[in-house]
Amino acid sequence: MPYSSSSSPLTQSIAILGLGAIGTLMAWHWREHTLYGVSRDASTCHRTLIDQQQAAHQLTIPAWQHEAIDWLVITTKASATLDALQSLQKQLPQVQNILLLQNGMGQQQQVADWLSQQRYSATLWAGISTEGAYRQSAEQVVYAGSGDTHIGLWQAQHPTASMPNGLTVVDDIQQRIRAKLAINAVINPLTAVFRCRNGELVSHGEYRQALEALASEVQQCFTALQQPLDFDLKERSLAVAQATARNQSSTLQDVLHQRPTELDYINGYLIRQAQQLDIELPHNRRLLAQLSE
Ligand SMILES: NC(=O)c1ccc[n+]([C@@H]2O[C@H](COP(=O)([O-])OP(=O)(O)OC[C@H]3O[C@@H](n4cnc5c(N)ncnc54)[C@H](OP(=O)(O)O)[C@@H]3O)[C@@H](O)[C@H]2O)c1
CATH class of the missing domain: 1.10.1040.10 (N-(1-d-carboxylethyl)-l-norvaline Dehydrogenase; domain 2)
Known part of the structure; x- marks a missing residue:
């Protein structure tokens, strides 16, 4: 069942890991949040998003380093998820919520098991999106079709977090x-x-x-x-x-x-x-x- 949070979602700080097609699109949706990116070389990410009216928007997304964040959103392909997350091990104590916004299954439980083995307290969420985007080049992403993005807690718990802009929370995400x-x-x-x-x-x-x-x-x-x-x-x-x-x-x-x-x-x-x-x-x-x- 969708619910809305009481505090303003724009106060949320978000780091996006995987600034490819869907990650760049979400970065554009979340451009008014405090936003960070995680690239392979830990540098500032420069992306261009071409919207559905063909307008180009430049995005400069600073590298996430040691800042405390509300959300770490992972938008890599499913197979890259666990390795990508493990590469951020030192920063994970700074994360309140982790959202896996990807297709496929298997990676969510791998991450849940690993987080619990490592005793990280971040809350794990999973999401699916019917938004469409594709990469025209390494730094340029085209917004191909708008859609909805639903997220929910991976394991049953009472949802307590405030949400980034535009996400709908459901209780049947699996x-x-x-x-x-x-x-x-x-x-x-x-x-x-x-x-x-x-x-x-x-x-x-x-x-x-x-x-x-x-x-x-x-x-x-x-x-x-x-x-x-x-x-x-x-x-x-x-x-x-x-x-x-x-x-x-x-x-x-x-x-x-x-x-x-x-x-x-x-x-x-x-x-x-x-x-x-x-x-x-x-x-x-x-x-x-x-x-x-
Ligand atoms: N595109 C869509 O319209 C769409 C819609 C709904 C759902 N999805 C799902 O969303 C997920 C992502 O799809 P996508 O199309 O956005 O894929 P994509 O364009 O390939 O983007 C994945 C990004 O993750 C990066 N990455 C991988 N491992 C990393 C690491 N260790 N550190 C930092 N960055 C890393 C990749 O970098 P490199 O380029 O350097 O490998 C790439 O930029 C998939 O599960 C897909 O099924 C996509």
Whole structure:
């Protein structure tokens, strides 16, 4: 259930770790907060955000050093999360809240386990966003489509923090992340294997058949894990693919740019979860194998 905080969100201080596409977009949304960045070389970050009216906004984001902050927001790809966080070990006692604003699953629990082993007291949040952004160059990011960003506590606790601007707090974030993961688990690997735009998964007979088989397997997997999806995944995936027909999925873009994909934290996560119950996911496995060739 959304709730709003009583104190002004603009008093919040935020450091963003991962100033790529979504990190730069959030930095622009949060430009009136006290804002810091974490780059690989600990230097000030200079970014340009091209908004939806094609206006260019220059952002200068000072490096986060030892300042106490309300929020550390991590917007790296899922696979980079734990290493990136561990590289900030000395500064973590200065952090009230950590928000993982990423797709995929697996990294949240890795971080939760590590924080608890290290006895850090920061509160862990997870979030998902339907905002869209892409990098035109290392320092230039294009705001491709506006959307919503929902966050929630990773482990059940009473939420007490004041929020950065524009975030909606919900009490079912894990369920929402699972729902997004399920749709990504269908659309992303198929568009990457077939090298097609999202809409072709609906219009092309063979691709649509593959979508239906994969959606059925993913739906059954969540049911077996006793986390059943409360929607028909085949229908939802077809609807999302149709609504985003012209889009290239992030996995297809990663493959085309020869970058690592996030599928190990999407389909790979499902395969590992299912394995614990001795359940095989042949469609998921085959797609991952095809993409790793
Ligand atoms: N882009 C979108 O529209 C969108 C929308 C919703 C959700 N998401 C999710 O958001 C996450 C980030 O996606 P993205 O598209 O923003 O990826 P991205 O453009 O690749 O940005 C990730 C950034 O993290 C940086 N990084 C990685 N490890 C680091 C470290 N140890 N220290 C400092 N910086 C580090 C990367 O730097 P280098 O460039 O040096 O590697 C890069 O700037 C993903 O989980 C994605 O699925 C994205």
